[in-house]
Amino acid sequence: MEKFRAVRIFEEDGKFVKKLVERDIAELPEGEVLIKVKYSSLNYKDALSCIGNKGITRKFPHTPGIDAAGIVADSKSEEFKKGDEVLAIGYDLGMNTDGGFGEYIRVPADWVVKRPEKLSLKEAMIYGTAGYTAGQSVYELVTSGVKPEDGEVLISGATGGVGSHSVRFLSKLGYDVVAVVNGETEENTALAMGAKRVISREEALDNSGKALLSQKWAGAIDTVGGATLSTMVRSIKFGGAVTTCGNVTGAEMPGITVFPFILRAVKLIGIASAYSSKERRRIVWEKLADEWKSDKLQMGIKEVGIDGILQEVDNMLDAKLVGRVILAHE
Numbered sequence: 001m002e003k004f005r006a007v008r009i010f011e012e013d014g015k016f017v018k019k020l021v022e023r024d025i026a027e028l029p030e031g032e033v034l035i036k037v038k039y040s041s042l043n044y045k046d047a048l049s050c051i052g053n054k055g056i057t058r059k060f061p062h063t064p065g066i067d068a069a070g071i072v073a074d075s076k077s078e079e080f081k082k083g084d085e086v087l088a089i090g091y092d093l094g095m096n097t098d099g100g101f102g103e104y105i106r107v108p109a110d111w112v113v114k115r116p117e118k119l120s121l122k123e124a125m126i127y128g129t130a131g132y133t134a135g136q137s138v139y140e141l142v143t144s145g146v147k148p149e150d151g152e153v154l155i156s157g158a159t160g161g162v163g164s165h166s167v168r169f170l171s172k173l174g175y176d177v178v179a180v181v182n183g184e185t186e187e188n189t190a191l192a193m194g195a196k197r198v199i200s201r202e203e204a205l206d207n208s209g210k211a212l213l214s215q216k217w218a219g220a221i222d223t224v225g226g227a228t229l230s231t232m233v234r235s236i237k238f239g240g241a242v243t244t245c246g247n248v249t250g251a252e253m254p255g256i257t258v259f260p261f262i263l264r265a266v267k268l269i270g271i272a273s274a275y276s277s278k279e280r281r282r283i284v285w286e287k288l289a290d291e292w293k294s295d296k297l298q299m300g301i302k303e304v305g306i307d308g309i310l311q312e313v314d315n316m317l318d319a320k321l322v323g324r325v326i327l328a329h330e
């Protein structure tokens with residue numbers, strides 16, 4: 001029976017304890033595809049799973065890691081064969097199904113896509129769930145009909161994971177991106193990523209209660225929800241679109257009525273990247289691999305081994321983490 005190393009979170013006397021353990025492959029959950037994980041990445045959801053957040057993980061012991069990229073070690077699916085290089089993100093991976101913080105995962109074939117030719121396994125994990133979600137948001141905005149010549153596109157949370165990739169992709173596609181930022185450091189970051197200009201969080205908010213505001217943006221990508229999303233919807237130009245994926249500032253949309261939709265034909269597009277169809281994932285990953293890929297993708301990346309990932313989890317929880325952490329398995 002082959003042994004492998006994995007981070008494991010145990011619930012002991014009401015406390016959650018993080019350990020690096022040795023496991024048997026036979027202990028992994030049922031699934032059609034066994035993957036030898038080469039890379040994973042650290043996401044906030046992983047950190048929450050490590051401290052026993054039941055909104056993320058209900059069953060312990062558990063191995064976090066919502067992103068994984070590796071090589072098929074065994075497959076009961078005709079779609080994949082031993083040796084294929086594959087990616088698995090989303091669905092239940094790392095939530096209640098053992099994830100990429102272990103050297104092996106076993107998952108349903110539906111969760112797996114083949115690595116695009118022009119994207120390495122490591123690059124795929126640099127994108128991870130945040131990059132993929134940005135890719136899907138941009139894809140939906142573009143296919144909804146918003147074109148560069150229609151005007152500026154607003155992005156909230158523009159220096160966060162989803163926002164920063166969205167800024168890069170849309171700038172690369174020739175859109176005039178306006179980034180919502182908080183302070184000078186974020187302003188410089190957003191401009192360096194390709195934003196044409198920035199506005200403050202306050203400028204992105206309207207609390208007047210008006211059902212319609214002046215038409216400013218051809219489109220918008222929102223990552224924060226709440227009043228920011230509401231203000232975007234009310235200030236989109238006729239026929240434009242907004243994508244929504246997060247709720248860090250609130251789950252409600254105060255002041256939203258039907259008027260932006262029935263008088264301005266505004267489209268509000270929901271992003272649930274964890275459950276996007278296999279075909280959509282294939283299309284978006286191909287874009288990330290080629291047309292939308294930045295030559296600066298590897299900038300600001302810290303690579304650690306399985307021995308170092310728990311320290312990075314603590315750093316993330318203590319808000320001491322700068323940049324993105326990639327877990328490289330041996």
Ligand SMILES: NC(=O)c1ccc[n+]([C@@H]2O[C@H](COP(=O)([O-])OP(=O)(O)OC[C@H]3O[C@@H](n4cnc5c(N)ncnc54)[C@H](OP(=O)(O)O)[C@@H]3O)[C@@H](O)[C@H]2O)c1
Pocket residue numbers: 044129130133156157158159160161162163182186201223224228244245246247248249271272273274
């Ligand atoms: N629906 C999906 O498929 C999907 C997939 C992935 C993620 N998400 C969600 O999308 C959201 C963004 O994810 P992420 O990975 O980009 O997170 P992130 O890296 O933590 O970025 C969050 C961004 O929001 C900004 N922000 C925080 N508080 C704010 C406030 N009060 N007003 C305005 N902006 C604020 C942050 O700015 P500072 O850095 O200055 O704090 C940061 O730019 C999260 O809610 C996440 O759960 C959804």
